[in-house]
Amino acid sequence: MSLRILCFSIDLPGHLDWGGFLKTAQALQERGHEVVWASGSGVEGAVRAAGLRFVGLKTSGWRHNMPPLPDGLDAETRAKMRRERALAVWLSPKSVLAALAELENRAGEWKPDVVLAEPYAAAGALLAEKLDLPLVVVGRPALPETQGAGQATTAVMALCQAAGVRGDYWDLPRGMPRSPHLHLDFFCRAWYADLPQIAPQTVFCGGLPASPRPLPFSPPDRRPLVLVTLGSTFADDETFFRLAAESAQMVGCQSLLVTGRRAPQVLASLREAPPGRATVLEWVDYDAVFLHLRAIVHHGGVATTHAALVHGVPQVVVPHAGDQFPQAARVTQAGVGYGIRAKDFTVENAPLILADVVHHPDFRERAAALAAEMHELGGVRRAAGAITDML
Secondary structure (H helix, E strand, C coil): CEEEHHHHHHHHHHHHCCCCHHHHHHHHHHCCCCCEEEEEEHHHHHHHHHCEEEEEEECCCCCCCCCCCCCCCHHHHHHHHHHHHHHHHHHCCHHHHHHHHHHHHHHHHHHCCCCCCCCCCCHHHHHHHHHCCCCCECCCCCCCCCCCCCHHHHHCCCCCCCCCCCCEEEEECCCCCCCCCCEEEECHHHHHHCCCCCCCEEEEECCCCCCCCCCCCCCCCCEEEEECCCCCCCCHHHHHHHHHHHHHCCCCCEEECCCCCCCCHHHHHHCCCCHHEEEECCCCHHHHHHHHHEEEECCCCCHHHHHCCCCCCCEEEEECCCCHHHHHHHHHCCCCECCCHHHHHHCCHHHHHHHHHCCHHHHHHHHHHHHHHHCCCCCCCHHHHHHHHHH
């Protein structure tokens, strides 16, 4: 039976991934299902390049233009304000409800059988509940139900009330979407050793490494390569890029700095005066780069962490907000690198941390072992099969 599948994501390139969201949509289409991807214009090119039908929305519910952080903040205040800003960007009532209204109109025309949404696509969870459609949350495991309230609970409850739903598709105490039907997670159970219980609607899919291919750029020399990135939301931190690149040079490596497309001023400054003979790019295809890396320094985004794990690349994670903090802790716990608080990633500490990750063989051995466990789960093939089996 052919299904009509509506995929919805925030309009940021990293939110297409989650370890395999976009590739799962491709796999479903290859199986003969009708797949539509709805989001803002920021991801239209990538979705169409993947061969999927794209439905453009004026907003995906994400607040892109947040005011910059004030100068002169101490490290703890800056970290606190980053967390508050991270919450505001995806649970703003005006933005989310506008996205929901657009999705309702589109769904009324297309009549999907199921909604697939990533964890920060709040309007997708609201839409599925409002239309009484099965929801698949892609990119995060479902946790057991609990009581209480968290930082995001009040905001989510207000959104549900405004949308006219009870919140059945939400983990209200934790303030995150929670499907009673299916969660797809592209890691493995061992990655969540800090979570003693995970709800049974979670399917762990792991992931597969990319096929070998040459680097899409010419590095300045033959030293080991370290990738440095802050994803798309936090890429305005030029100091971080310079510190990481200079640290890589000090430990005998060269660096690839990827600034993203939302920080043109940082890109221009780094290109004008590259630190540590670094290669500076706006964007790079992970599948073409990770097989060539000795290590990566990054913010702990799910897609970047996942790519490093499936390719067996040791990591230094400096989290900035949200679920990046538990990702950083899991990197340390799994022995595949270090999770470091931003205030501790200093001129004194950064070279020592990176030297350990780059040169100590235990990190690469443990990363390779965890990668093998991820490969065995099957990646997007398992994910696509779980969706069709559910329906």
